Amino acid sequence: MDCILNEQRICYDQLSERAEGWKSDHHKAMACRDVEQAVAIGLAILKNIRRWHETSAREVEQGATDFSWDSFEAVCGAYRWWLERSTVLLDVIAACEAGNFNVDGADDFRNEVRDISLMSLNVGQDRQAIASLEADKGIPSGKAMDEVRDRLRRSRS
């Protein structure tokens, strides 16, 4: 899986690095066809990252593998990399659409970017949150929300 992902990563890196050029050339239909190709590759890579994530999670649940924060970080790193590259492509898709070129797969791609952007990909922070929760140092809802309100008031004054 790592080997396939690495090859796909190199390809996606190259495609998204060319994205700025496409943006300036977005009036050319050919550039938008290249964007479609990048979108298709991006979606395929995401499918692979998810499969890897699901397989490793299932193995931990079934006791076939021990949980490791390092492995979790590797999966999150792959999502973060995908999100960074894909966010660049979103701008190019918008430029194509602004030039009245439809990009196949654009809606699916946008939905996936939104979905991944809502994942919790900060492993250190998750670990810290879990440690506090399991040490009974979690903050009850009402108090936690009041703390946010106080912080907002202080930051605005």
Place this chain on the structure above:
Amino acid sequence: MKYEIVYGDHALDRLFAVASELDAPELVDAVEEAMDRLADDPLHHGKRGRTIYQLPGGRVVRAQEFDFHCNAGPGRGVHFRAHFYFGDDELSLRVINLTANPYLRL
């Protein structure tokens, strides 16, 4: 049965950042209301996530996800996702993180 919601360290940092950035303090009330709905019926509102965590005591849990969105002023909204797991007391929802993604309404 209503569950108790408990937040871990820094779980609401993103809410603070987005409410501050959009100058929309009302987001806090909206999120509190949405999380209250989750507390009323987490099995209905939550969904099984992909991520597995091992807790310090050794228990392995699969994170649950709760997606919702809130208005943040004219033409703006924010997608949120709470990542949580059930406490071993079966009475609490332990929130690891609340992620947020602001968007413009077309």
